Amino acid sequence: MTAQLIDGKSIAAKIREEIGTAVAAMQAQHDYVPGLATVLVGENPASATYVRMKQKACAEAGIRSIGHELPAGTGQTELEELVRALNADPQVNGILVQLPLPDHLDDEAVLNSIDLGKDVDGFHPVNIGRLAMKGRDPLFIPCTPYGVMALLEEVGVRLSGAEAVVVGRSNIVGLPVAMLLQKANATVTICHSRTRDLAAHTRPADVLIAAIGRAEMITGDMIKPGAVVIDVGVNQKEDPTAKRGYRLVGDVEFESAVEVAGAITPVPGGVGPMTIAMLLKNTLRAAELALA
Numbered sequence: 001m002t003a004q005l006i007d008g009k010s011i012a013a014k015i016r017e018e019i020g021t022a023v024a025a026m027q028a029q030h031d032y033v034p035g036l037a038t039v040l041v042g043e044n045p046a047s048a049t050y051v052r053m054k055q056k057a058c059a060e061a062g063i064r065s066i067g068h069e070l071p072a073g074t075g076q077t078e079l080e081e082l083v084r085a086l087n088a089d090p091q092v093n094g095i096l097v098q099l100p101l102p103d104h105l106d107d108e109a110v111l112n113s114i115d116l117g118k119d120v121d122g123f124h125p126v127n128i129g130r131l132a133m134k135g136r137d138p139l140f141i142p143c144t145p146y147g148v149m150a151l152l153e154e155v156g157v158r159l160s161g162a163e164a165v166v167v168g169r170s171n172i173v174g175l176p177v178a179m180l181l182q183k184a185n186a187t188v189t190i191c192h193s194r195t196r197d198l199a200a201h202t203r204p205a206d207v208l209i210a211a212i213g214r215a216e217m218i219t220g221d222m223i224k225p226g227a228v229v230i231d232v233g234v235n236q237k238e239d240p241t242a243k244r245g246y247r248l249v250g251d252v253e254f255e256s257a258v259e260v261a262g263a264i265t266p267v268p269g270g271v272g273p274m275t276i277a278m279l280l281k282n283t284l285r286a287a288e289l290a291l292a
């Protein structure tokens, strides 16, 4: 059996097109264009690339992006003052502080200072708290977990009553994905670095989410035949034949998994493009809330 490939790239492109249409309609009806402020502190090249990709995606969807680039030595007070100014700016609907911040900065305090209505990354503790509570919904769902759920919806997987296993429990991926799955009435197991016998937990999973950061750790023999597998991991693997000397692989060993799973995301081209699409979706939602 060869799994259905879940094409995150084309699903994300469709979502981005829909957002572009909604942004154009908002401009025509309300003479208002959604705005996303990005805040980058320091010179982490990966962070700078992510911010550039987000700004480019905004431009393509007709969303205005306002970039703030601060030196690595920026102080806590200065950064929080910038966030407060952005909170007060009616042209700014979403505030994205690119993580990780340099070590001397307190990221929790910075995330706390973002206006709840502009928390398009969904990392504000109140948003996460609402995500965890029965009968409550966050204003914004964190972008990567939101993308994972959108892919599951696209595949048409029935989550109610399904055995869902999430490997990884980080604040930005594993934990919120697990909370979203249980909100969708799946029976959720969370595995992590202290889990004994990982395969014993992953094998019964109807839905398996890998968010570990370890190249090709989940192999085909750890997957239930027919399972839906979402691979969040992005890892560099040495490859002398590649121009850069490495290629990107997920947390799942694709070659063996594709023979067992019912549906699977590739890396790259699976979850990655969805993260940016969901950021645009959250920014549009923030603008709609601001206009309401």
Ligand code: NDP
Binding pocket: 144, 167, 168, 169, 170, 171, 172, 173, 174, 191, 192, 193, 194, 195, 198, 211, 212, 213, 214, 232, 233, 234, 235, 271, 272, 273, 275
């Ligand atoms: P973290 O390092 O914050 O978390 C990794 C999690 O994996 C932890 O909960 C850790 O357990 C668990 N883990 C580590 N080793 C093992 C193991 N041997 N067995 C079981 N569990 C283990 O990573 P992130 O959540 O931030 O990211 C995970 C992956 O997703 C990375 O590859 C990252 O690059 C990628 N990513 C991709 C995005 C996208 O848009 N495609 C967005 C964000 C991340 P413990 O808690 O015990 O330490």
